[in-house]
Amino acid sequence: MDQKKRDDLLLAIKEEVIACQKCGLYKTRILPVVGQGNHSAQIMFIGEAPGANEDKTGVPFCGSAGQILNQLLASVGIKREDVYIANILKDRPPGNREPAPDEISACTPYLLRQIAIIEPKIIATLGNYATHFILEKFGVPNSRLGISQLRGQKFAVSDPLTKKPYIIIPLYHPAVAIYNRQQLDTLKNDFKIIGEQLK
Numbered sequence: 503m504d505q506k507k508r509d510d511l512l513l514a515i516k517e518e519v520i521a522c523q524k525c526g527l528y529k530t531r532i533l534p535v536v537g538q539g540n541h542s543a544q545i546m547f548i549g550e551a552p553g554a555n556e557d558k559t560g561v562p563f564c565g566s567a568g569q570i571l572n573q574l575l576a577s578v579g580i581k582r583e584d585v586y587i588a589n590i591l592k593d594r595p596p597g598n599r600e601p602a603p604d605e606i607s608a609c610t611p612y613l614l615r616q617i618a619i620i621e622p623k624i625i626a627t628l629g630n631y632a633t634h635f636i637l638e639k640f641g642v643p644n645s646r647l648g649i650s651q652l653r654g655q656k657f658a659v660s661d662p663l664t665k666k667p668y669i670i671i672p673l674y675h676p677a678v679a680i681y682n683r684q685q686l687d688t689l690k691n692d693f694k695i696i697g698e699q700l701k
């Protein structure tokens with residue numbers, strides 16, 4: 503797909519998300535967080551849902567967890583502007599509560615369309631919710647294992663419709679490393695897999 507087509511299709515998704523009322527979260531959000539980054543990225547990072555900072559700005563991973571993500575990207579020489587970052591929910595759950603199953607069902611078709619348009623080589627899932635959703639969607643067995651068992655592994659899959667191959671790499675959510683040095687070290691090591699895979 504050429505760049506112009508990608509840009510147009512992603513813009514159409516943005517407009518749909520802004521007008522979306524498919525679940526109740528639109529009532530309490532300030533701004534939707536549709537996704538940000540390079541429309542032809544080789545790697546997509548997928549998190550859980552916007553937090554308070556993201557809700558105010560519309561920018562994914564712009565708070566403390568975002569600073570950790572930026573640090574991890576820099577540790578393997580990847581520029582943030584070269585990747586695409588999105589979440590499984592576009593709107594913030596009130597009080598940062600966990601995503602509800604009906605919200606995930608309502609919202610994730612947007613994310614799946616974003617993946618199909620961007621066609622990244624790698625899909626890096628951040629935390630349990632994103633990992634479970636993506637592994638299950640792409641038919642990976644044992645997709646419901648905890649993130650501590652799945653993190654740092656590589657799963658080669660192909661899109662059931664387009665046959666486009668992807669490598670899924672589950673990772674801890676960067677928020678776990680805000681106050682935990684050991685988790686930060688684990689994340690840094692797991693990010694090396696992404697760096698190697700992109701070579």
Ligand code: SF4
Nearest residue numbers: 522524525528593609
């Ligand atoms: S969270 Fe997703 S499905 Fe729910 S209203 Fe927002 S954009 Fe629509």
